[in-house]
Amino acid sequence: MAPMTDMDKMVELVKELKGQRNAVILVHNYQRPEMYRIADYMGDSLGLSVKAAETDADVILFCGVKFMAETAKVLNPKKTVLLPNLDAGCSLADMATIEKLREAKEMHPGAAVVSYVNTSAEIKAMSDICCTSANAIEVVNSLPQKKIIFLPDKNLGKYVQQHTNKEVILWDGYCFVHDKLDADMLLDFKSRYPDAKIISHPECKEELLKVSDHICGTGGMAKFAKSDGSKNFIIVTECGMTEKLREDVPEKNFLSFCNICPYMKSTAMPLVVRSLVQNVHEIALPDHIINGARKAIDRMLAVSKSSS
Ligand code: 13P
Ligand code: SF4
Numbered sequence: 053m054a055p056m057t058d059m060d061k062m063v064e065l066v067k068e069l070k071g072q073r074n075a076v077i078l079v080h081n082y083q084r085p086e087m088y089r090i091a092d093y094m095g096d097s098l099g100l101s102v103k104a105a106e107t108d109a110d111v112i113l114f115c116g117v118k119f120m121a122e123t124a125k126v127l128n129p130k131k132t133v134l135l136p137n138l139d140a141g142c143s144l145a146d147m148a149t150i151e152k153l154r155e156a157k158e159m160h161p162g163a164a165v166v167s168y169v170n171t172s173a174e175i176k177a178m179s180d181i182c183c184t185s186a187n188a189i190e191v192v193n194s195l196p197q198k199k200i201i202f203l204p205d206k207n208l209g210k211y212v213q214q215h216t217n218k219e220v221i222l223w224d225g226y227c228f229v230h231d232k233l234d235a236d237m238l239l240d241f242k243s244r245y246p247d248a249k250i251i252s253h254p255e256c257k258e259e260l261l262k263v264s265d266h267i268c269g270t271g272g273m274a275k276f277a278k279s280d281g282s283k284n285f286i287i288v289t290e291c292g293m294t295e296k297l298r299e300d301v302p303e304k305n306f307l308s309f310c311n312i313c314p315y316m317k318s319t320a321m322p323l324v325v326r327s328l329v330q331n332v333h334e335i336a337l338p339d340h341i342i343n344g345a346r347k348a349i350d351r352m353l354a355v356s357k358s359s360s
Pocket of ligand 2: 314
């Protein structure tokens with residue numbers, strides 16, 4: 053038997069600590085591959101929210117970014133929610149500020165506010181309903197209002213606009229990881245692999261989505277690759293997704309057209325160990341924010357449940 057590496061030892065330690073603390077570890081699809089080894093559940097933002105709502109563990113440790121850990125706290129106010137590294141933010145979420153949302157609401161009275169889960173808990177508390185990349189179209193179409201303030205991702209907003217009769221008011225926000233991926237460069241890449249199908253995340257620009265064969269959030273990518281007749285796929289999103297697909301769908305080939313999200317990659321195994329030992333960094337939110345955000349998240353979960 054090969055000797056244990058330092059990583060093997062850390063993984064064993066995390067598993068032991070997890071048992072001692074009755075903790076559950078939720079891991080987003082973009083995380084470093086070694087995190088797969090400690091995950092109780094891996095998935096997209098929607099799947100992770102559903103798991104956070106269902107767990108009976110005492111501690112939820114989030115290997116993802118801060119808005120995801122906040123969502124877990126909103127759904128479990130009495131539990132300890134840990135984020136191993138406070139640098140795990142999201143520049144897209146930071147583009148939705150309370151002041152800007154107040155202005156938008158004043159400018160469009162009567163419009164519904166749909167906030168992508170990539171927002172702070174404060175913004176969620178000011179919203180009618182949340183959505184993820186997996187259910188954004190459904191959520192918008194479920195609303196009685198004709199006018200929708202959609203924040204903060206303009207690319208996802210434009211994509212939703214093309215699949216609804218509602219008037220979607222776009223926000224000037226974007227994810228730099230996805231927004232800087234270029235359609236011409238993708239076509240050039242594809243010309244070298246003509247039989248590969250392109251699967252893109254809807255945070256990518258419109259020109260890029262137009263040349264894609266399939267558009268979905270991270271949770272839909274494996275499903276499409278498994279069911280589609282093609283053998284080869286070009287994955288257009290954060291680079292970690294390709295690794296995850298190679299693991300989940302080993303019978304197919306995945307090529308990456310991607311960028312790295314430094315926030316997602318800022319969680320490393322030693323920080324997970326520290327988090328469980330020192331109980332850092334604990335997510336804390338005021339009650340009124342928890343109550344407000346909870347309504348918006350619960351409405352989203354109800355829409356997703358009714359259509360699944
Ligand atoms: P998903 O909800 O598709 O997992 O996306 C989360 C995210 O941060 C995309 O950049
Ligand atoms: Fe935020 Fe973009 Fe990173 Fe997702 S990939 S966490 S949207 S910066």
